[in-house]
Amino acid sequence: PWAKQFRDGTRAFHVGDQPTTGLLRVDSTEPYYLSDALYSSHLINKRKLTLTVAELSDMSTSKQTIQELAETINISQPYVLDIDLDFFSTGNPFLLQYENIGLYDLLEPIFELKLPESDDEKEMEKAVELRERQLEELEKLFLYLEEHGNLEKYEGEKTELFDKVSRLSDVVIAEAEKLGEPPDW
Structure with missing residues (x-):
């Protein structure tokens, strides 16, 4: 995969305020968050979110694989996918x-x-x-x-x-x- 910030897979974690600093933090232990010192086990006003990462290449991903992924992450209605295109536009x-x-x-x-x-x-x-x-x-x-x-x-x-x-x-x-x-x- 060209993007290596997160491993493929599904994981749930929380996002919320770190009580001593008031800054937004996550309780995910992904290296991506640890590298920016964004991890905290102590969060207030926290919300749970589920992150699914999957490489979907039109050449190597079958229609069945995409359908199975959509079912796994429970996509049954129109879905908005936000892609940060800075990766493609900047070096x-x-x-x-x-x-x-x-x-x-x-x-x-x-x-x-x-x-x-x-x-x-x-x-x-x-x-x-x-x-x-x-x-x-x-x-x-x-x-x-x-x-x-x-x-x-x-x-x-x-x-x-x-x-x-x-x-x-x-x-x-x-x-x-x-x-x-x-x-x-």
């Missing part, structure tokens, strides 16, 4: 930006999501907390790069993530100089 800017240094491959370990080893609620909450801290630190580092051009005088904590971003920034700065343009952080 991933990191794939083309600084192609010579493989920027996309260099960014992957920096933004890597460490999934919990089980679906245990406490492990999920801990994973989300760690992800939130990771994303916050990345935001601080890249804002600093945008403002100062490098991390030489960065006064924040020098974590493993700082080291990774620092090495990346050195490579990007060198490539940008070769191209005669400032880096776009």
Whole structure:
């Protein structure tokens, strides 16, 4: 499948407000939601929803398979399907930006999501907390790069993530100089 955010199948989960932040969250443990720190086991004003994901290719999917899927998800009346066409109309800017240094491959370990080893609620909450801290630190580092051009005088904590971003920034700065343009952080 071209879309890899969700595995094929049907799953039910809740969406609601996280009581301490008031932000919309889900109790789904799908990596898609964990990567954006959107998981919470504590929700108020929650609503249950069922998500079914299935690849339907006109070449490989028989009419019977489609009919069985429609019956499984109980489609008996007209159905509205919302497809986000941004995927088709835009490209991933990191794939083309600084192609010579493989920027996309260099960014992957920096933004890597460490999934919990089980679906245990406490492990999920801990994973989300760690992800939130990771994303916050990345935001601080890249804002600093945008403002100062490098991390030489960065006064924040020098974590493993700082080291990774620092090495990346050195490579990007060198490539940008070769191209005669400032880096776009």
